Amino acid sequence: MNDSYLKFVNSPFGARLARSLGLPKPEVLRRYRADRPEFEGLVAIGAGREPRLLDALANLVASIGVTSVAHESAGLWVPLAHRHGLLTGRFEPAEAGSQGRLAALLFDASGIEDSSQLAPLHAFFHDTLRSLGKCGRIVVLGRPPQTCASPRQWTAQRALEGLTRSLGKEARRGITANLVYVAQGAEGGAEATLRFFLSPRSAYVSGQVVRIDPGAPGRPADAAAAASVPAFDWSQPLAGRRAVVTGAARGIGASIASVLAAEGAHVIGIDIPSARDALDATLRQLNGTALAFDIAAPEAPAQIAAALDEQGVDIVVHNAGITKDKTIAKMTDAAWQSVIDINLGAQERIDDALLAAGILRDGGRIIGVSSISGIAGNLGQTNYATSKAGVIGRVQSMAPQLRARGITINAVAPGFIETQMTAKIPLTIREAGRRMNSMSQGGQPVDVAQTIAWLAHPGSTGVTGQIVRVCGQSLIGA
């Protein structure tokens, strides 16, 4: 749970020693605190040809109350910002003393239709990256490649992924870099996602690609996005909503329950009967409801459905999971079966029960927990990786079916998160896991929880069928 190296190299003596030995110096990540402003500092705006998302960005900048400066690539920004009543200036390329004065870099690449039009991206990040402060934010905005009219446009939009991931690996200093593809007609539905990526809530989410689709199918594009995002209060977005979290007694599950409750949700925490005391304690603190069920039991889906039936539920977070690591030659049949069943089968059975009975309400959210192991595979984890790859399949297969009901389904894929589980990993392997990412450190349970809260947000209607890694841009992947 404790990264003593991170603390040491951020002490005055440790910093000096690390510098003289050339050791990595992970940044202390800025995380969300209710008693501190969520958004502050200067945001630099850049753009390619014919940017289509500047209006959405102007609304965002006005909504979160920051000040913007326009890079020369974004000539349209200044008059637009003035029309939106925003104070804005022009970005001056790094002069002495200007280092670190920017909080975020936003680039609108939505109008780029050909690989020959990518140069403004270079100009913008060339000029601005050194002026971005510690724990700064980079967000590149484009159009979903698969929705592009021509192969040339698709290609240029797909190229943004290589740029964004490279920027994340270059920037270091706790800076995150993410790519948000906003589909035509989804411009009005991007704010919750952009807020998340600009906020300290996304401290450990970097190198990710997220697509925002129009929220509801079969309606005129612009109307759809507006119509499908229900009214909510940005400070208590989950107020009035009921959220089920499995494995909620401790660790990441308890953190998820806590964050969802802080956002206004009534949380129903589920955990196995043997964890009943911890579960009760966690949920009591949150004014939530504790349900001690073994989700692997055949009768569990019906029991959970019965317990939720009267009031229904809006958010289901499938966090419960186990590991039983062994190389496959030494892995028992029982170790294989129980990991698949608890991490994947139970989730399928519970969702099916809640969906069939209409207990998960229209406009609801299902959020699974996958893993980097489910993406990349892992030594000694054939069972776990199989189950977690299955979670990805679950998300991808259910999303189209659930669109008609306005229900989204997504998963987070945690990398190295500091928990009681990772604290038991031998030191050298633990150190490798911690440092092999763009943040040079492990994440915290709250980083997973905040990512889930964004996916659970009523403003995230356009985000479905997606896997978001919470891994500090781990090197490991497939």
Add this chain to the structure above:
Amino acid sequence: MNDSYLKFVNSPFGARLARSLGLPKPEVLRRYRADRPEFEGLVAIGAGREPRLLDALANLVASIGVTSVAHESAGLWVPLAHRHGLLTGRFEPAEAGSQGRLAALLFDASGIEDSSQLAPLHAFFHDTLRSLGKCGRIVVLGRPPQTCASPRQWTAQRALEGLTRSLGKEARRGITANLVYVAQGAEGGAEATLRFFLSPRSAYVSGQVVRIDPGAPGRPADAAAAASVPAFDWSQPLAGRRAVVTGAARGIGASIASVLAAEGAHVIGIDIPSARDALDATLRQLNGTALAFDIAAPEAPAQIAAALDEQGVDIVVHNAGITKDKTIAKMTDAAWQSVIDINLGAQERIDDALLAAGILRDGGRIIGVSSISGIAGNLGQTNYATSKAGVIGRVQSMAPQLRARGITINAVAPGFIETQMTAKIPLTIREAGRRMNSMSQGGQPVDVAQTIAWLAHPGSTGVTGQIVRVCGQSLIGA
């Protein structure tokens, strides 16, 4: 070009020293040689419920002339193999002395429709993995998740990816593990791909997922696969075909030219005028044609089209590429532009010229070269990673358009390949790049070339729109 550690630890003294110090011992990979049998040894067959691909596997086993043994999970295999006139036996779980007697493990998971049916995969690999010899082959076969009728089936099929990648990371000893999804109706079009993954030609290709679709759209499923694979000779599959390779003077390009020529193609090698001597020498050896053009020049596409016009071309390999690494703050506009233009723009312009004029014939092949950097991003390579991510977009966007003409488009994504370029990387970084993969070593140019030859194969009609990494299952990804 020279991995001296690999040689050392495979010497008698080096092996002893490495063992006593606990150092990694990379296997000397078995690679294809024309003077050695391509396929030999015992193949173990496993299967889940209602396997649909055993007939295709029986045809394959007969065609490549190996002997099979049936694991108890594949009860149907023995009578089926007998009907195909094959000698077969039953697999006996590892007794003393049986280690390493198997050359390949093949599992047919195509009938699995639910996560509760995955147990036979555990049983098979639990029993057989230790009996698989050095440089052995693991191939798991399934159905493409996105074609599955139900979310449960999609989920279970998608779960195979986590298993296969984990097996690759566990197996070590030069063993590869790959997942082949065969669509309904594409059973007859899987042989070229299965041969590749069972052959020493795929020595450095592991942890990959490949999808085989029915070859031609709009025809009855089974007829399509059969009808769209033209007649060819397995020993000279590219006989009568003309292949263009850019950047062919040296390194990976020269290796591609050489392998395609060995498979029977007439190779037209292109490289810049300053490399004319090397280009001429390479192509002279192959009885090919040398064309000294700068592909970045505006007139190049028309010149190349004119040079190829009379006889047309069947295979286009876009291998030419450059790097100009710098962090973006230090990267000049020219370094950005030239990398994007040569690695991506030139490819777009050449393809468009060849396609518009019908010079690339129906049933043709386009093969791009992407990179792990294009998938994962890389420090100091914003330009290169952007261009290589664009290559992925090019493949994904063009594949649907080209299906009607029977043209496939795919890309390889090399990881750490031993070349003059990687020989210049500082030793410690080079060592990390070499060892951070399931083979604990860099690949050879021929590994990239053989993968391209498989994609160029007339039997690979059903493989399109795909990115195949040639990386020894590098840890690095996204």
